[in-house]
Amino acid sequence: MTEFLIRKFVKDFDNVNNSDVRKEYGLLSGGVGICVNLLLCIMKLAAGFASGSVGIIGDGINNLSDAGSSVVTMLGLKMSAKPADEEHPYGHGRIEYIAALIIAGIILLVGFELLKTSVGKLLEPEPVEVSVLALAVMAASVVFKVWLGIFNRQLGKKTDSPAFNAVALDSMSDCVATSVVIACLLIYEATGFNLDGAAGIVVGSFIMYSGWGAASETLQPILGKPADPEILGRIMEIAIRDRRVLGVHDVMAHSYGPGNVFASVHIEVISTMTLMEAHAVASRLEHAIDKELDIQAIVHVDPKLVGNPEFDALVKKLSEVLKGIDDSLSMHDVHIFHGNRLVFDVEVPYSYPAGDAELEKMIVSAMEACEPDYRVAVKLDRM
Structure with a gap:
């Protein structure tokens, strides 16, 4: 089904690095997401108000927020397709990350609001009417959401877009949350034990967890991974x-x-x-x-410099000195200026405990002790 939709609505679908093609993928994902989530929202709100279940109502509101997320995805991918300009010489591609971050924020907000409502229901439980219709609606929701999650995950793999991955993660967490609501309805029908408020708390917690995960994943490329x-x-x-x-x-x-x-x-x-x-x-x-x-x-x-035995011997000796300080250090760009000025770069792991000033002093001292005729200058490259 996913391949059929891609071939039907995305021209030149294999050219995923093209901004226009990525925009078409975004429109496809957003259009499908809006249709599915609006349908589920209407069905769940009707079933939730009929049964008086805050769990079902909360799940329906979550679907409404998912529809909003799809709109944000569409807008984000459309804006990211804009060509480079004077103010943004490297293009607008990072708008995709911002769109994914907005989606994560929406998810977190919905989860928080549902948690507040569910705590009230837990403290003051109200009767819930369990019907075949309500259970059927929730079961259908799980099926739709599993498909929607797989659909967006496949789009994410194909385009390497964090926006699609965020939507897919949200859909899969919705499946778990909806399953919890179904289980609580069945327990209430069988035992009369009202877990509706607890179900809402679980649903809200899952929503917030998925939102936090999506936000964490999206922040990495924005900050510079x-x-x-x-x-x-x-x-x-x-x-x-x-x-x-x-x-x-x-x-x-x-x-x-x-x-x-x-x-x-x-x-x-x-x-x-x-x-x-x-x-x-x-x-x-x-x-x-x-x-x-x-x-x-x-x-x-x-x-x-190649083919100079004296220079090769010097580089070998310096390399041994550097390894004596720490095996994780390596050097390159070794040059000699004005006869006695020895200059080189040292690659240093980010995790190396010593600060740059301390390490530079350590390296210079060790090198000059080994080669006293040279004045040593080192440049540290954290890698």
Whole structure:
């Protein structure tokens, strides 16, 4: 069913990095979500008011908020498709993350309000009328929501969109919450023990839990989460295919929304290479990354001294000194300026306990003790 809807309503559906195609995916998800959730909302509110069950009514209101979430998803993906402009030179792709965060906020608000109402019902229980209609409506809701969750999860996997994943997570949590309401209705019918308020609390708790999970997942790319290691690995693979590239380091990628990634990479080439030759190597690599990964990259070229036994011995000795400080440290871009100024970069894990100033002093002291004829300058790169 999902593939049928995609092929029916999304043109060029395999081109998921295209902003117009992503917008069509958003319209499809939003349209389906609005139809399903409005239908369930009407059915549940009718059954809830007829039976007097706060659990059913709360579940219906949750469906109404889900319909609103679908509207936000549609608007978010439509706005994220806007091209880059003077105020937003990297495009508007991160609006997808903001849309997902708004959805999470709606989910949290609905869950909180339902919790308040349910606590009142728990303290002052009211009779509930259990009917075949109410149970049928709730059972149908579970079926619809399972399908809707799978539908949006598949869209999320296909497009790598957090907005779809947030909607899918919400749908699956709704299934659990609705199942709890059904169980409480059956217990009331069989024993007369009124768990309606407790059911509302469970439903509200599940709603808030799913909202918190969606918010946490969405905040990561907004704050700037690490790049996908697979993408970094592919960039390095493309770089070292060129035999003129002697080494690769400082590979970074920044996402400005799904399918909108910018990267930077440092490559090492032999120091005797002319400026024109080095520029050609960098330009060729930028083109290859763009063509194969659809990533705009900036390549920085570092010259490397090759074939000098004295320099190679110095680098080996310095590497041993650095490993003596800590095995997790590594260095690159070793250069000697003005005969005695030794300059290099050191890669440091984010988790390394020492601060930058303390670690820099430690490295400089150890290096100068090993090579007293050199003045050492080090640049720390947290990785």
